[in-house]
Amino acid sequence: MKAVIHVGLKPGVLDPQGRAIARSLNNLGFDEVTGAKQGRVIELDLKETRAALAESRVREMCEQLLANTVIESYRIRIEA
Amino acid sequence: MQTAVIVFPASNCDRDAAVALKKVTGRDPLLIWHRDTSIPGDVRFVVIPGGFSYGDYLRSGAIAARSPIIRDLVARAGTGLPVAGFCNGFQILTETGLLPGALLRNRGLKFVCRAQTLAVTNIESRYTSAYAGMDHVTFPVAHHDGNYFADDGTLNRLEQEGRVLFRYVGNPNGSARDIAGICNGAGNVFGMMPHPERAVDPLHGGTDGLGLFTSIVESL
Numbered sequence: 001m002k003a004v005i006h007v008g009l010k011p012g013v014l015d016p017q018g019r020a021i022a023r024s025l026n027n028l029g030f031d032e033v034t035g036a037k038q039g040r041v042i043e044l045d046l047k048e049t050r051a052a053l054a055e056s057r058v059r060e061m062c063e064q065l066l067a068n069t070v071i072e073s074y075r076i077r078i079e080a
Numbered sequence: 081m082q083t084a085v086i087v088f089p090a091s092n093c094d095r096d097a098a099v100a101l102k103k104v105t106g107r108d109p110l111l112i113w114h115r116d117t118s119i120p121g122d123v124r125f126v127v128i129p130g131g132f133s134y135g136d137y138l139r140s141g142a143i144a145a146r147s148p149i150i151r152d153l154v155a156r157a158g159t160g161l162p163v164a165g166f167c168n169g170f171q172i173l174t175e176t177g178l179l180p181g182a183l184l185r186n187r188g189l190k191f192v193c194r195a196q197t198l199a200v201t202n203i204e205s206r207y208t209s210a211y212a213g214m215d216h217v218t219f220p221v222a223h224h225d226g227n228y229f230a231d232d233g234t235l236n237r238l239e240q241e242g243r244v245l246f247r248y249v250g251n252p253n254g255s256a257r258d259i260a261g262i263c264n265g266a267g268n269v270f271g272m273m274p275h276p277e278r279a280v281d282p283l284h285g286g287t288d289g290l291g292l293f294t295s296i297v298e299s300l
Contacts, residue, residue, distance in 0.1 A: 009184075013184070013229060014184065014187065014227070014229070014254065016184075016185055016186070016187050016188070016189050016227075016254070017185060017189065020189060064146075065138070065142065065146060066138070068139055068142065068175065068182055070174075070180075070181065070182045070229075070230070071182045071184065071229055
């Protein structure tokens, strides 16, 4: 199975890249954009076949390496 | 006195650190490869050098902080071994949890490379005692991810406990409260984004960095 992990800065942590993206979209005329956040997506191929077990292992991976929980939060999606 | 520099793939200030250590100890430091698993027992001070370990993949310092040598480094730091990280070394120390906070992308989004004035904000520490009587020093900075972040509670605690050793004069990267260098609660682990090891010879443009190395070595 596959795990798709989205890692992004926590609310309240300055995201200068997100701010630059929002400003650039405004410059292009997309006035409806009032904010942007830039994160990162990590896809893992797993040999585990049980979704619940896969998710708890991936959570450990996030805590140990994939996210820096001082500044980042993460979301995990397990796909068949 | 035996000292050491940890070398990661794409460290690029390891030799600068080695030259600085030799200048103050009179002895070549050990260069310890990151895949080694232990720091020899006679090593009294360890430098985590600057650079772009693992190409800054994932996050600056993230992969290096999970290298085989780090387990022993964290254990030894816990028993009082002095460890200093400069630039990428500071990022690595925050990623290991030896120092609080994290280094974010510079507020201005640009790589900053210049001589930087710093205020020495605590001369009582093991890393700054030689700066008694000097309010300011100039070290080079050269980084893209040097914007120090920690939550307000952590920042308050760092300040109350005198663990902010240097602050930027003219903040180059957006760091919280102008913080440039901090130490852990025990005072043996220190990290900063500027490069004292690149300011130890007149040909570098200044020798302000020497005081940091003489401070810690004289404390041993």
